[in-house]
Amino acid sequence: MSEMILQAERVTRSFDLGAGSKLEVLRGVSLQVRQGELLAITGPSGCGKSTLLHILGLLDLPNSGQVIYQGQRVLDLSSHQRDQLRCRSFGFVFQLYHLLPELNVLDNVLFPQMILFHSSSWWSQRGPARRRALDVLERVGLQQRLRHRPNQLSGGERQRVAIARALMNQPAVLLADEPTGNLDKQTGQEVLRLLHELHRSGQTLLLVTHDAEVAQSADRVLRLEEGQLIPAV
Amino acid sequence: MYKWFLAYQYLIKRRIAYFAVAAVGLCAAMVLVVHSVMNGFVDTLKNSSRKLLGDVILEVGSTESFPFYDEFIELVKKELPGQIQAASPVVMNYGLIKILDPFDRDRVNTVLVNGIRLEEYKKVNGFSEGLYYDHYYPGTTTLAPTSQPTWYYDLNDLRRLPEQYESALARYREVHPQDSTLEKESGLLGPGNWPGLFEPANNQQIERFLDSGDRRALEYRDQPLPGVILGVEMVHYFDSKQKAYLRMYPLGTKVRLMLLSMTTAGDVTADKVDTHVLRYVDDSRTKVYEIDKQALYCDFDWLQEKLRLDRLERLDGTFSPPRAMQIQIKLIPDADYHAARDIIEKLFMERFLPQIAPQLEHRDLVNMQYMQIRTWEERNQSFILAVEKERILVLILFAIVSLVAVFLIGCIFYMIVQQKRRDIGIIKSMGASSRGVAGIFLSYALAVGTVGAVFGLSVGALFVRYINEFQDFIATQIHPGLRVWSPETYSFDKIPSVVRWEDVLIIGAVAVLASVIGSLLPAMKAAKVWPVDAIRYE
Ligand SMILES: Nc1ncnc2c1ncn2[C@@H]1O[C@H](COP(=O)(O)OP(=O)(O)OP(=O)(O)O)[C@@H](O)[C@H]1O
Ligand SMILES: [Mg+2]
Numbered sequence: 159m160s161e162m163i164l165q166a167e168r169v170t171r172s173f174d175l176g177a178g179s180k181l182e183v184l185r186g187v188s189l190q191v192r193q194g195e196l197l198a199i200t201g202p203s204g205c206g207k208s209t210l211l212h213i214l215g216l217l218d219l220p221n222s223g224q225v226i227y228q229g230q231r232v233l234d235l236s237s238h239q240r241d242q243l244r245c246r247s248f249g250f251v252f253q254l255y256h257l258l259p260e261l262n263v264l265d266n267v268l269f270p271q272m273i274l275f276h277s278s279s280w281w282s283q284r285g286p287a288r289r290r291a292l293d294v295l296e297r298v299g300l301q302q303r304l305r306h307r308p309n310q311l312s313g314g315e316r317q318r319v320a321i322a323r324a325l326m327n328q329p330a331v332l333l334a335d336e337p338t339g340n341l342d343k344q345t346g347q348e349v350l351r352l353l354h355e356l357h358r359s360g361q362t363l364l365l366v367t368h369d370a371e372v373a374q375s376a377d378r379v380l381r382l383e384e385g386q387l388i389p390a391v
Numbered sequence: 392m393y394k395w396f397l398a399y400q401y402l403i404k405r406r407i408a409y410f411a412v413a414a415v416g417l418c419a420a421m422v423l424v425v426h427s428v429m430n431g432f433v434d435t436l437k438n439s440s441r442k443l444l445g446d447v448i449l450e451v452g453s454t455e456s457f458p459f460y461d462e463f464i465e466l467v468k469k470e471l472p473g474q475i476q477a478a479s480p481v482v483m484n485y486g487l488i489k490i491l492d493p494f495d496r497d498r499v500n501t502v503l504v505n506g507i508r509l510e511e512y513k514k515v516n517g518f519s520e521g522l523y524y525d526h527y528y529p530g531t532t533t534l535a536p537t538s539q540p541t542w543y544y545d546l547n548d549l550r551r552l553p554e555q556y557e558s559a560l561a562r563y564r565e566v567h568p569q570d571s572t573l574e575k576e577s578g579l580l581g582p583g584n585w586p587g588l589f590e591p592a593n594n595q596q597i598e599r600f601l602d603s604g605d606r607r608a609l610e611y612r613d614q615p616l617p618g619v620i621l622g623v624e625m626v627h628y629f630d631s632k633q634k635a636y637l638r639m640y641p642l643g644t645k646v647r648l649m650l651l652s653m654t655t656a657g658d659v660t661a662d663k664v665d666t667h668v669l670r671y672v673d674d675s676r677t678k679v680y681e682i683d684k685q686a687l688y689c690d691f692d693w694l695q696e697k698l699r700l701d702r703l704e705r706l707d708g709t710f711s712p713p714r715a716m717q718i719q720i721k722l723i724p725d726a727d728y729h730a731a732r733d734i735i736e737k738l739f740m741e742r743f744l745p746q747i748a749p750q751l752e753h754r755d756l757v758n759m760q761y762m763q764i765r766t767w768e769e770r771n772q773s774f775i776l777a778v779e780k781e782r783i784l785v786l787i788l789f790a791i792v793s794l795v796a797v798f799l800i801g802c803i804f805y806m807i808v809q810q811k812r813r814d815i816g817i818i819k820s821m822g823a824s825s826r827g828v829a830g831i832f833l834s835y836a837l838a839v840g841t842v843g844a845v846f847g848l849s850v851g852a853l854f855v856r857y858i859n860e861f862q863d864f865i866a867t868q869i870h871p872g873l874r875v876w877s878p879e880t881y882s883f884d885k886i887p888s889v890v891r892w893e894d895v896l897i898i899g900a901v902a903v904l905a906s907v908i909g910s911l912l913p914a915m916k917a918a919k920v921w922p923v924d925a926i927r928y929e
Contacts, residue, residue, distance in 0.1 A: 208927070217820055218923045238824055245822020252926065256817045260400045270821045272393035280392040323821075 163362055164191040164214060164331055169223035170385075171209055183209050185385030186223065191331065191364060196357045198365045198376035200390060205382045207366045208335050214364065215333045216244045228330070245273055249324030253336040255316040257308040263319050264304040267291045270326040294322040298352060314345035321352060325361075332356065335366045350375070393818075394827060398834035407807060408839060411906070414799040415843025418792045419902040420851035426894060427855045429785050431887030433778045439678040440771040442517025445479075445719035446728040447735055448770050451758050454483055456700055456714035458755060459747050463739065464718060470738055474731065476723050477514035480715035482506035482695050484650055488687060490625070490671070491645040493590070500625055502687040504650065506694030509534050515721045518688075521676035522620065524642060527573065527586045528559035532673040534690035536615035539643025539670065542583055543592035543609040550583045553610035560585060579635055590641040618672035619646050620688040626674050631867050644671045648687075650697055665697060691715075712750075728766045736764040789898075793905045800836060800909030808832065808913045815917050816925025825918040832914035833907060840906030844899040852895065855888045862886065 171184040183206035191197055191214075201207050212218035213225060216232060225232040227247065232240060249270075257266050271287040272280060295301050298318035308316055317337060324332055334353065338346030350372060357363050365376060373379045379390040402408050451457050460480040468475050484504045489497065509532070513519040525532035540553045551557065567573065576586035583589065592609045600608040627636045650665045669689060676683055695701045700714040722731050739762060748756055768775065808815070815828055854861065866874040 209923075212923050215820070241819075241822050241824040243822075244820070248822075250820045256813065256820075256926065258397075258814055258817065260397075260404045265396075265400075269393060269818075272396055273818075273821055273823050273827070275392065277392040277395070327822075 161193045162190055163193045163228060164364075165189065165226040166210075166214060167224045167226065169210070169213060169220040169225065171206070171213060171218070171220050182385055184213075184220070187382070187385070187387050189214075189380065189387055191362065194357075194360050194362055195378060196354075196363045196365065196376045198367060198373040198379045199382055199387075200366075200368055200370065200373045200379060201382035203368060206385060207368075207382055210382065211333050211335050211364065211366050215248045215250055215331075216240045217250070245270065246327060247330040249327065249329035249332045251317070251320050251324050251332065251334040251337045253339040255308070255313070255320045255340075257316055257319055257323070259308055262305050262307055263295065263300060263311070264288075264291060266308065266319055267295060267322045267326055270323060274327050291322075291326065294325050295319075297325075298322045312345070313341050314348060317341065317345075317349050318352065321349070321356075325356070331362045331364060333364045333366075336368070337365070338367070338369065338372060346372075393823065394830040394834045397818075397831050398838050401807075401835050402838045402842065405807070407803060408835075411800060411803045411839045412843040412846060414803070415796055415840055415902050415906050416847030416850065418796040418799075418905075419844050419847030419898055420854065422789050422792050422898050423848055423851035423890070423895065424855055424858075425788060426785055426898070427851075427888045427890045428858070428886060429778075429782060430891065430894070431889040433775075433782065434889055435678065435887040436775060436778055439517075440775065441767050442520065443677055443679065443682070444717075444767055444770060445477075445515045445721045446726070446767055447720040447722070447732050447764065448767065449718040449720075449735075449739070449762055449764050450716060451762055454485070454716060455758060456482070456716050457759050457762070458712040458714045458751070459743075460713075460715040460718050462747070463743055464720075466743055467720065467735055467738060471731065471734060474723055474726055476721040477511055478718060478720040479508050479511035479515045480691065481512070481717040481719065482691060482698060482700055482714075483716045484694065484698055486651060486687075487649040488621075488625075489647045489649075490621075490640055491647055491668075492640055493644070496639075498625075500685065502622075502625075502648075502685050504648070504694060505686060505688045506691040506698075507534075507688050508691045509688075512688075512719075515719045517677070518675060521623070521678070522673050523623070523638075523676070524587055524673045527563055527576070528556050529563055531556055531559050532618070532620070534618040534620070534672070534688070534693070536617050537643075537670060537672065538611035538615050539613045539641075540589060540610060541592040541596065541612055541643075542589045543596070552583065552585060552589060554606070555610075556585075575635065579633060579637060588638045588641045590643065613643070616645065616668055616670040617690055617693050619648070619669035620673045620675050621646070621671055622683040622686040623674040623676040624680065624684040625687075626671070631863075634863075638674070640671060642671065642673075645669070646671050648689075652698070667697065711752075732764060732766045732769075739764060789901075793901055796902065796905040797909040800839070800906045801912060804832060804836060804910045804913035805916070807835075808917045811917070812920055812925045815920045816922040819920070819922040820926065828920070829914040829918040832910050832917050836906045836910030836914070837903065840903035843906065844902040847902065848895055848899055852890050855890055858886050858888055 166187055166189040168186040168188055169184055170182070170186055172180045172182040175181050187210060189210075199207050199210065209218065213220050216225070216227075219233065227243065230243075232243070235243065258269065261269065268287055268291050271283065271291070275283045275287075292301060292304075295304065298321055300315060300318055300322065303311065303315065308319070311319065317340075321334075321337070324334075337353065338349055341349060353363060353365070354375065365372070367373055373390070380387050381390040449463075464478045464480070467478060483506070486502050486504045487499055488502050489499050492498070507518075519525060522532055540556060542550055542552050545551045552560070563573070564570075573586060578584050579586075593612070596609050596612050600606070626640055627638050629635075630637045646669045648667045648669055650667070652665065675686070675688060677686070692701070695713060695715070702713050703711050705711055720731075720735065722728055740760075744756075744759060751759070818828060818831075819825075862874060
């Protein structure tokens with residue numbers, strides 16, 4: 159039994175819809191992510207998968223419950239500490255890639271490092287950071303496209319850049335929200351193969367998808383329904 | 392680090408940044424141009440008004456005369472030893488002149504005639520700086536009767552000026568070995584390589600020379616006439632082809648002067664108009680257009696006599712003392728002219744006036760009790776103050792323009808933040824703090840402000856530097872009506888401007904500050920973006 163890295167305890171999240179009505183999306187979700195596993199979360203559209211992922215990645219806050227990262231109760235941290243933790247330990251991959259349009263491929267991938275290091279230490283970290291960026295880009299097969307801007311890339315290439323960017327700070331957990339949702343079947347497969355490769359090399363991966371086939375390939379699949387997580391059959 | 396990096400990328404890659412830069416730049420340029428012209432205006436005005444009349448000026452009224460001026464000058468020099476550089480009386484009168492131009496262009500001007508003691512007058516104020524011929528031919532200008540100087544061909548077929556002028560010009564060249572103005576002025580007008588406009592010797596002169604062998608026959612002609620120095624605006628015009636001011640009348644042209652007779656009380660008497668013919672011996676440029684348009688200078692004693700202000704025999708056989716309209720006093724450099732004025736006033740009122748009172752006619756005594764003794768600043772106060780007030784207007788303009796810049800930047804940055812919501816969400820998802828996100832936009836504004844200020848101030852400084860050329864270009868190439876700065880409305884023939892480094896720095900700093908302040912609210916809005924909301928909606 160490998161070590162627990164990320165945990166959610168009875169997390170609830172609801173949205174005010176105005177006029178007194180409330181949309182309860184998560185109704186006491188508990189979840190444990192183990193070091194090095196590939197965990198897939200599925201469920202019908204609008205059931206709250208993205209919401210859960212954002213809470214686990216410290217991007218959003220639950221109304222109640224607790225998120226525990228390596229024994230640390232995350233909600234007790236200050237927002238600044240949470241920002242730092244997110245920067246250091248989590249990498250996001252989104253359905254719509256979300257690259258920064260003004261930056262070229264290399265700068266997009268370097269960007270998390272710039273956030274990680276303060277201005278003063280950046281200059282000494284620049285060389286290693288650059289080398290690491292080239293490394294990561296090679297892993298996703300884009301070492302030839304360093305100077306290209308995002309709008310000069312195909313969807314699959316963009317998603318690979320996004321993955322490279324998410325890996326840049328060597329996150330403990332990689333959170334991918336429908337990474338293949340916007341790609342055609344073949345490109346989706348390639349991206350998936352890349353994620354599996356990462357997983358094989360030890361990367362902890364949390365994958366949100368409503369594609370049953372994609373979910374199938376995970377170590378473990380959980381299904382979000384009616385605001386509750388249930389093991390998928 | 393990422394703040395500066397992203398700010399830089401936004402600056403060079405987002406077109407909207409160019410608008411922000413242009414907005415800040417134009418504001419800075421505008422303030423710099425207005426401020427510099429205003430500064431130049433005030434400075435020139437002060438400078439030239441100081442050079443106009445000496446440091447301390449005594450007068451009863453502009454054309455009312457008073458006696459015993461030389462006696463008072465003597466007293467002042469004795470009582471303020473080592474403090475007075477020069478002092479000189481002036482007589483004044485209004486008149487009409489007609490320049491008897493060889494080309495028969497009839498020009499009649501109303502003039503203010505100043506009778507001056509030239510050598511003293513040159514020491515008392517900046518008059519000598521504005522003399523054209525006396526500048527290039529030092530020592531040649533005199534108000535005493537002279538003939539007209541002419542140029543001629545010598546035996547080697549070289550063009551020659553009268554000996555007196557040639558040696559004076561040589562002296563000038565010796566003192567100013569590399570003088571570009573001399574180069575420029577030489578040969579503008581006539582056939583000779585010299586500044587100014589001279590008449591060629593005529594056949595009569597040549598015949599007389601052949602008869603007598605006397606070179607002076609070629610150098611001068613006509614009977615001697617008293618000299619007159621004309622305000623430069625009466626004798627020159629701007630030639631747009633040569634891009635220079637050219638003189639219309641040859642040196643020594645005759646000028647007919649009609650003097651209005653005035654009583655000692657300053658009333659015009661219509662019974663008789665005296666006409667005199669003088670010779671144009673130089674022109675004067677004080678840089679104050681109104682003065683250069685209508686001031687004329689002739690010899691003090693000559694004018695005094697013509698105005699019957701000299702020593703006159705009264706009906707009872709006694710004599711009335713000669714009279715003047717003004718005394719100008721020049722102090723030694725760096726003297727405290729306010730203090731000097733007070734001393735001179737005290738001297739006049741408490742010692743001099745009681746002393747001469749028994750010899751004064753009653754009307755003079757009354758008049759002289761109202762003698763106005765003023766420093767150059769006080770004397771020219773009305774127009775210096777007017778412009779000083781305008782400086783405050785410029786300050787208000789500066790404040791308004793800064794505010795405009797703040798709002799412009801605010802609007803533009805609000806739009807940018809709105810556009811960039813999704814990116815802000817992504818950046819936060821990578822671990823940037825709210826403060827960091829605000830920092831991106833503040834850095835961006837700082838960069839926009841700096842680039843805008845540098846760009847705007849350079850354009851502004853360049854514009855100010857070439858503002859006269861620019862205006863000439865517009866006026867000559869597009870439409871003469873576009874000449875904004877017409878010498879008739881403003882006192883100077885050129886648009887004055889002074890660019891001070893400290894002003895440039897202050898304007899630049901305010902421009903940068905204004906951009907940062909303008910971006911403050913948008914930056915706060917960016918900081919508050921909730922990343923999930925920003926990422927969720929496309
Ligand atoms: N800020 C919000 N305000 C109101 N409702 C919201 C907000 N965010 C999410 N919701 C709602 O919460 C529910 C869950 O949203 P979420 O994006 O987590 O679903 P999902 O499972 O990821 O769906 P999909 O598979 O389509 O991506 C949706 O019904 C959505 O409309
Ligand atoms: Mg979703």
